[in-house]
Amino acid sequence: MTPDRTSLSGRDDAPATDADERPLPARREVERMRDLLPAIEPERRVDDWGRSERVEGVFDATLIEFFYRYWFRCEVEGIEHVPSDGGALLVSNHSGALPPDAAMIAKAIRDEHPQPRPLNITVEHFFKGYPGFSMLIPKIGCVAAHPANVHRLLFDERQLVLVFPEGRKGTEKLYKERYRLRRFGRGGFVEAAMRAEAKLVPVCVVGAEEAAPVFAQAKLLQRMTGLLYFPITPTFPLLGPLGMLGYLPAKFKLRFLEPIDTVGMGSDPASDKGLVQTVAQEIRARIQENLHEMVGERKSVWFG
């Protein structure tokens, strides 16, 4: 790539000091740094994050297609709320032993959106260290949930990123606690979006809780296997590791809510802890409210 080097402003006013002390870079410098991003060589089928076009394609055409179309029969609302360009952070509720929600959201954007874009799914660092997962997870579009990764994707590469602020607390929760949102961390995702000047898009997923109900968590087995958690589901551990994919055919409903723009929130909103918490709370409330509405409207778990 021969980057279009346009500006040199900011070279002297932004020396290599502590990241925390550095003010937001000037607009022009930002553009220049974006121009300097390495291009993906056309011969390559793997990108710099480790995402493999080939592996993703195979998964998309087989397993995910099957689950999306025939097993969960996904129904999508408000796909137009996913912006067609610029960075956007999708925020969703989370559930299921091996959560199917992320793959379905990615597939919905790929299939239903007028200008589909790849979705980057943030996952725990745990997966990078676990053999097998470590190999597969980045290839299908997952990145470790490191603030620097999210920032680069949203701000520099202006891509779509999906986060589950509930994190492990969401997937650990049992069937009896379904559709009750857990705490939204410390609002780190809102901070990341603000710093990246990205839009926040709340997403509600109904059906995943019934598709992969967790009846109990086996602490001892979790410690023995070194996994994040060891859920007891209808098929796991009964059918072995593949039992993780033994989803029940619940009807999936995905609803993308109206995006929240972080640009108009002041000069440096990310450092305003109060504002960050307020926005995080509001997003949580909106998702919870819509979840209640969607579950209330649903006549059957299996047929919608």
Added chain:
Amino acid sequence: MSEHDAAGETMTRQPAHTTKRVLVTGLSTYWGGRLAQALESHPEIETIIGVDNRDPTRELTRTEFVKVSNQHSLIQRIVTAAEIDTVIDSRLVVDSMTTAPRLAHENNVIGTMNILAACATGGSPVRKYVFKSSAHYYGCEQDDPAFFTEDMRRPHSPGTAIERDIVEAEAAVDEFADRSSNVTATVLRFTNVLGPHLATSHARMFGLPLVPMVLGFDPRCQFVHEDDVVHALEHAALHDIPGTYNVAADGVLALSEVIGLLGKRPLPVLPPWGTGAIAAPLRRLGARFPDEMVNQLRFGRGLDNRKLKATYFAYGYTSRETVQKFGEHLRLHPVLRGSEGSYTYEKEVEEFLRWSPHVQRDDERASEEPFGI
């Protein structure tokens, strides 16, 4: 283009204040030699002095070699006597398999402190200090970001001896930079280098018929071509770029992709747990598998290279091209083996060529008939 850009243009296009008299440490290392060769082609550099405790390994025409260990009093005398304005510190050992740990520590930490002490005395003529560091500074852990930027601290304390040394050496350089405000201090952190002339642990591994991988892992790898390393050092020597910069080529590849580009086959035999424990017996069997590489084979590492590119540095190769070039070398190596002449330093001949009044030191002649054949 706005006038703002034009102003910026003149600001950095301007060559460095005065890079005229250069001291290269570690002249006999591959990097020191290559760098001195590169600097010799710049007529505006009057003097190039190289120090090392071994004889030079590369042919040089006008670089003066002084055999000296890393004693700061001696180096300080050289610096003052020759009025050195730029010191390029290219001694760093980054592979624990090439040097014994004690010697590596001696060179990387104590050596750096000595060189810095030699540059930091009152009234020192040194105005620029370039330190060749390594991406081992960042280490390699499970919870690393996908792309390290220069302002990131490593999340965990260093796990291997080499990493500890590099962190310590950089801390010394930082302190030096803080204390000496009139010196431009540049730190270049190089990622894994690949190239035909360099026998790194990665090169050795890729030279095997089957490339070992850790079972269940496909780490991301980034490389930089050996020529780009020399160019980056040269760039830092000739321009004023204070601060720390990552040097890594565009593009981060998956290890499986690298193996494919080299036309090799992967051999996923290393156990996913206790990889470090198996490294020791493997080393005893002759495998070149240093400690600092163990985690790289599991988690990989990527660097953000934009800061250096923003100073108008242009890489000659991407990571992918670097690997392809290296693949070509691997295929050619059996054919060319032994045909490249090796160089031995002859002290008397070199001194005669540099100092005898009978040698005609004409620039044109020099380009026709290089000295020191």
